Each structure stands twice: as C-alpha cells, then as structure tokens.
Amino acid sequence: MTRQVGDLTVAEDAVQDACAAALAQWPAQGTPASPCAWLIGTARHKALDRVRRDRRRADKEAEAVRETTPPHSASPDPAAPPNADGWAAGTDDELALIFTCCHPALDPAARVALTLRAVCGLTTAEIAAAFLVPEATMAQRLVRAKRKIRQAGIAFRVPDPADLPARLGAVLRVVYLVFTEGHLAAGGGALIRDELCDQAIRLARALAALLPGEPEVTGLLALLLLTDARRGARTGPDGDLVLLADQDRSQWDRAMIAEGEELVEQALRRSRPGPYQIQAAIAACHSGVRSAEATDWREIALLYGELIRYEPTPMVEANRAVAVAMSEGPAAGLVILDAVGRDPRLARWPQLHIARAELLRQLGRRADATAAYRAAIALEPPAPERAFLARRISELA
C-alpha cells in the first residue's frame, strides 16, 4: 500500500478513510468475503483521490504566489472544473456514503464533521481547526457518530425515492453548513476556510451530477457558486471584511457567476421552488448587475417575501425589511424592522440594531440612530464592525 502510493502519511490517512467507509458499509452489506482485500482496494482509491487533491492544492498555492506579483493575471478558476479535480462526478457509492453521514438519526454537528472526514477526506485535525474545537473533542465526536452508525444499524445506501425529499433536505443542510462555516466563520485561518468552501462546492457538484432532477440541489450549487464568486472581493488588503455594496465587482469571478446564473434558471424552470433556489435567485440579483446602485431591490424584497414561506424566521424578515427600505425608502423598511425587532430571538443579533440605526440615520433621527448604534456595540460584534459603529456615532455627534 505505502509502496504503491509512495507517501506514508498519505497511505495512513487513506487507510483511515477506507476504515470509515467500511464502518458505514459493513453493517448493511455484511463483511466482504475478504475484508483485507476490500480495505486495500478502497484505500488505494482514496489515496489516489488524496494525491490528486494535494496536487491541486499545491497548484493553488503556487498560483496564489504567482498572483501576488502581476496585478491582473488571468488565473484559471480553482473551483469550477467538475471533472478535472479527481472528485469526478461521483458514484452511487459516494452518494450512499453522503446519505449515511447525513442521516437524520445522527447528531447534526456530527453529520457535518463525519461528511468532511469520510466523504471529503479532511483530517480530524483540519475539521477541529475549522470548528474551533480541540482535536480530541472532534475525534470523540467522530468516534461516537461511527459507533451510532454501526450499533443503530444505519444502512449504507441511497434512500428509496419515497424518502428522498425528506432525506435530501438533511444532506443539503450539511453541504450548506460546510460552506457557511468556510464563508462566515471568524476563526480557523483563511486556508482551512477556503478549503471548506471548495469542499462544499465539490459536494454540491457531486450531488447535482447524481440527482439532476432535483431543483433544490441545482439551486444549492448555484447559491454556493454565486456567493463564492465574490470571495476575492470580500476581504480588504488588511483582511477586513468588505461589505457587498463596497466590493470591487471587477474582482468577482465572472465564470462562476455565469455558471451559477445558468443553474438558477435551469432549476427555476422546473417550477418546484424551494429555499435554496430562492436564495440563489437573490444572489443572482446582486451578481447580475455591474454596480451596487443598479441592484433591483424591489425584486429582492419580493424574493425574501417568498423565502419566508419556507423559512419563517425573523432573520429573513429583517433582510426583507432592508430590501424594502432600499426600494421604497427608509420609513417603509423601518416599519417592518420595528415589528420583527419585538421577536426575542433577534434581541442579541447586532445586525438588527445596525440596520435600524442606518435607517434612523437616513431619516434624520440622530438621537434614535445613536441609541441603536450603541445597542449594537453593547452586543460586542467583531472588532471591524465595532470600529465602523464608533465612526458612525462620532459622525452623528
């Protein structure tokens, strides 16, 4: 095994991957005639995947180094090619493994970790770093989840068509969480966060290839592509977050946007809308225009109104309020925002106070705006946001 792959660490990790696959597979299908032969065969496949993945990462790092010198080098898109990256379009076994790792009988946090470990091939240390927990804690979580799979008799297979819609929801949720962890998380280091975004897109691609008739799968892939296309413009030179309205749109990845937009349209044509398709459509409203001023906020407000039917949360309603404020003026937005503000779930959400403060400022209600900015600061948002809020307060004084 080690001789064939030529790298002891890679070989060890691959054997671990094969064991994870075996744990999931054997209880359902019975121990194969020769477990050893099966393990070695599987480990070889996994090792080849990993070698391809590492090679790709090395290419990416080399590319990142190259990019620091010339200002506008035409760089190949790292996340786009579906078949050139060794993950291929997926197989039925791959799909069965994803469904097993995302089984609703497993703890939700464990589903995400197990998928990253067994399907994406991340190491326990990498996953622990991404979720800011000690490696021992993450290892424990994985062990517990694997034990549950074995002892509770969770089968290694794709669910029956009748159960697919319900089970698919849990799988898409895991892919979405992997992505948001990479996209939004404050800690863990940029490299691992980029890796999570790439892995989520790869998972979504594999699912879309295997389940082409499911518009929500296509919608999720579109949403991830349209959001990730903005990656390069999301952070300033000093690592600060750059707001959507202030981003340099020339840095957005046009190829990813084109693919994402095509996929949204493809999904929506099936007339079976769902939350991921709607969120992708909202993302397309931003990606489709060349400047923040050209954004169609009326359309976005309507889409958030649709999204509420699937996700009746105050966060979605607050987002709709902002879109309404942008299209119909701050007063109309403030009416909605004040109504949602009474929801106790939002009390500790600084974004609500920031949005209110912005609208109050635009309406010239300086004292109320200052109070709302102070309420946001009291909830201890991240440092860059705090600096922005302090600046606003001093402007109003």
Added chain:
Amino acid sequence: MFLLYADKPLPEPGTDEARQLLEAWGSATSEMAEAGVLIDCGPLQPPSVSTTVSVRDGEALFTDGPAAEIKEHFGGFTLVECADLDEALKWAARVPTASHGRVEVRPVIQVGAPAEQPAG
C-alpha cells in the same frame, strides 16, 4: 425494540376512545406481522400498578410506583426484526403511541444462550 412512552393513561375499556385505540393497534401490529418484522409485543398495566426493585448491599428494596416520576410513562414495548434503522424508524412512526407520546427505537444486544457461551 420500540420503547413506548405514553403521555396519558389508557382510556377506560368500553369507551369509543378505547375502541379506536384498539383498532389502531390492531392494524399497526397486523401490518408488522404481515411484513414479517413483528417478533413480540408487551403492552403494560399503568404505572400505578408497578413496583420498583433495587438491590443495595445485598438487600432488596421494593418501592411502590415507577422508578422515576415523569410526565410521560413507559407504556410497553414492541419488538421487531428489521434490516436497518430506516425500516425500523418507518414502523416506529406507524405505532399509535408515536402520534401522541414518543417511541424510542433502540437495538437489542444479541446475547447468546448460556449453552453457547464458553464454560467459565
């Protein structure tokens, strides 16, 4: 094994409610039997009839009532043999208790008969 947790006592025999429950159980168990998964059922008398036993320092203590005072009470069990968890969950959802109480699905540990175990 389906562990059945009921949120209310069984209805008085002879009432409509009791007849409906009996019918619901009858059809659920016969479906399981026809599917070949049903092994055994054990509906229990109400917790007011139970006695809890504990042995401490070699002395057996008997207490009137169930082991824990909780709103829901353990109402019985259904034992099925299924290929995997998905099949078991599907049947558990079919059990009437799932509609008003809760059904806990937990695999039984396979224990060999004494004769099969090596002599100690």
